[in-house]
Amino acid sequence: MKASLVTIEPNGHSCSDCAVREFAVCSSLDAVELRELEHLGRRVHFTAGQIVFSEEDITTSFYNVLDGVMRLYKLLSDGRRQIVGFALPGDFLGMNISGRHNFSADAIGAVRVCQFAKTPFGRFIEDRPHLLRRINELAIRELSQARDHMVLLGRRSADEKVAAFLLGWRERLLSLGMASDTVPLPMSRQDIADYLGLTIETVSRTFTKLERLGVIEIIQGGIGLLDTARAEALAAA
Amino acid sequence: MKASLVTIEPNGHSCSDCAVREFAVCSSLDAVELRELEHLGRRVHFTAGQIVFSEEDITTSFYNVLDGVMRLYKLLSDGRRQIVGFALPGDFLGMNISGRHNFSADAIGAVRVCQFAKTPFGRFIEDRPHLLRRINELAIRELSQARDHMVLLGRRSADEKVAAFLLGWRERLLSLGMASDTVPLPMSRQDIADYLGLTIETVSRTFTKLERLGVIEIIQGGIGLLDTARAEALAAA
DNA sequence: CGCCAAAATTGATCTGTGTCAACTGTCTTC
DNA sequence: GAAGACAGTTGACACAGATCAATTTTGGCG
Numbered sequence: 001m002k003a004s005l006v007t008i009e010p011n012g013h014s015c016s017d018c019a020v021r022e023f024a025v026c027s028s029l030d031a032v033e034l035r036e037l038e039h040l041g042r043r044v045h046f047t048a049g050q051i052v053f054s055e056e057d058i059t060t061s062f063y064n065v066l067d068g069v070m071r072l073y074k075l076l077s078d079g080r081r082q083i084v085g086f087a088l089p090g091d092f093l094g095m096n097i098s099g100r101h102n103f104s105a106d107a108i109g110a111v112r113v114c115q116f117a118k119t120p121f122g123r124f125i126e127d128r129p130h131l132l133r134r135i136n137e138l139a140i141r142e143l144s145q146a147r148d149h150m151v152l153l154g155r156r157s158a159d160e161k162v163a164a165f166l167l168g169w170r171e172r173l174l175s176l177g178m179a180s181d182t183v184p185l186p187m188s189r190q191d192i193a194d195y196l197g198l199t200i201e202t203v204s205r206t207f208t209k210l211e212r213l214g215v216i217e218i219i220q221g222g223i224g225l226l227d228t229a230r231a232e233a234l235a236a237a
Numbered sequence: 238m239k240a241s242l243v244t245i246e247p248n249g250h251s252c253s254d255c256a257v258r259e260f261a262v263c264s265s266l267d268a269v270e271l272r273e274l275e276h277l278g279r280r281v282h283f284t285a286g287q288i289v290f291s292e293e294d295i296t297t298s299f300y301n302v303l304d305g306v307m308r309l310y311k312l313l314s315d316g317r318r319q320i321v322g323f324a325l326p327g328d329f330l331g332m333n334i335s336g337r338h339n340f341s342a343d344a345i346g347a348v349r350v351c352q353f354a355k356t357p358f359g360r361f362i363e364d365r366p367h368l369l370r371r372i373n374e375l376a377i378r379e380l381s382q383a384r385d386h387m388v389l390l391g392r393r394s395a396d397e398k399v400a401a402f403l404l405g406w407r408e409r410l411l412s413l414g415m416a417s418d419t420v421p422l423p424m425s426r427q428d429i430a431d432y433l434g435l436t437i438e439t440v441s442r443t444f445t446k447l448e449r450l451g452v453i454e455i456i457q458g459g460i461g462l463l464d465t466a467r468a469e470a471l472a473a474a
Numbered sequence: 475c476g477c478c479a480a481a482a483t484t485g486a487t488c489t490g491t492g493t494c495a496a497c498t499g500t501c502t503t504c
Numbered sequence: 505g506a507a508g509a510c511a512g513t514t515g516a517c518a519c520a521g522a523t524c525a526a527t528t529t530t531g532g533c534g
Contacts (some may be wrong), residue, residue, distance in 0.1 A: 441512060
């Protein structure tokens with residue numbers, strides 16, 4: 001939640017050797033289209049805590065996460081917060097129907113995004129149904145994840161929530177080649193609590209409990225997963 | 238959860254005078270396309286409790302709800318249930334990426350749907366980007382609702398959950414012209430509990446409490462909304 | 475390095491909601 | 505219209521997780 005002084009990458013960039021090329025929206029585009037897209041997007045840097053966009057803001061851009069992790073959250077008027085997701089490289093943000101964002105997004109640590117102004121990007125999609133199909137695919141995948149998360153929030157115990165979160169987070173990082181049995185957790189305990197519908201104390205206690213049980217090992221900036229099978233059993237998957 | 242004996246409407250039907258024509262996926266189609274679509278869909282009836290599809294089933298169809306209310310839910314292995322939504326006329330079901338449904342759906346009372354076989358409907362979409370855009374729009378709207386529901390499940394008290402549910406349900410029915418200050422509740426208390434991440438007892442007690450407070454009046458098959466402002470305050474909207 | 479602020483952990487206690495159980499009301503069927 | 509089954513309500517009590525309050529650990533910075 002710092003003042004908003006973002007950095008725009010000065011020189012050109014090329015989509016063709018972009019790290020997320022293969023699994024982001026862009027995966028649906030051919031070399032020629034990619035070249036065109038290059039002119040529409042600009043790379044923008046955010047530092048830890050910077051807000052990328054806020055709920056209820058008029059949507060002006062789409063964002064393609066290139067690097068880093070973002071917190072996606074909604075606030076109640078009295079300050080209660082629910083984190084509705086974490087965005088990782090390859091995630092596409094900014095879709096909506098009301099013309100306004102329906103959640104806020106800020107950076108956990110340094111984040112690099114590819115930002116597209118809404119109107120030109122909208123035009124670009126216009127006559128490229130395969131891109132639209134790709135965007136739809138991403139939306140449907142998110143919807144499926146959202147429903148899984150509803151089950152977690154509504155019907156799981158604190159132990160199950162934490163175990164399921166650690167396994168799910170690890171799985172996501174694995175698919176990006178960013179984890180092994182040591183799982184980095186760039187977000188704070190408070191973030192985890194707000195994602196799981198718990199308090200920070202309960203999250204902390206549950207971590208300690210899982211460590212006592214020999215399921216995980218708490219390390220700097222993350223955990224070591226010692227007993228995956230046991231963790232899966234606890235998650236009631 | 239009855240045996241599966243669905244009824245298929247015998248004679249032809251016409252999309253042009255369909256009740257959901259204006260707000261379902263079909264709203265994106267012109268008269269000619271509508272005529273074509275007519276041949277792809279068949280109307281199917283379900284009676285109370287009949288399962289329309291189950292989680293993990295291979296997707297074979299898309300469904301357009303014409304009439305009635307459906308329960309959309311996910312089960313945990315030990316029987317805990319989370320209702321992820323209620324489908325009403327105009328809702329479009331069957332989108333997924335894995336080729337399998339990611340939740341189950343059954344009928345609350347009598348339901349009529351327009352069913353489209355996956356492959357031909359997929360082909361129909363193929364060269365109709367405006368239909369794809371419409372489907373995307375519906376997916377994004379659902380995603381937004383899903384996120385709102387996450388906030389409710391993760392961060393709201395029982396009172397807030399129930400109040401927010403009643404107001405939200407009323408709002409949806411209003412937009413379909415199916416409610417006024419008396420709000421029909423076709424689903425059971427257990428369904429409401431499983432939707433809100435509560436127990437049936439807590440839901441029942443909260444209804445009674447709201448009635449004592451003069452906010453609602455409990456009637457057969459629904460409630461009367463007596464004090465909307467108060468309900469909104471309780472929902473912490 | 476030493477100081478400060480923030481994050482995380484731990485303990486003690488409280489409470490909202492779940493659990494268990496009894497009861498009531500309503501609908502169905504013969 | 506009696507009997508059974510099921511849905512809903514109500515009460516008493518239990519407990520998972522919240523709250524309140526220290527304390528410890530970590531990280532940033534002069």
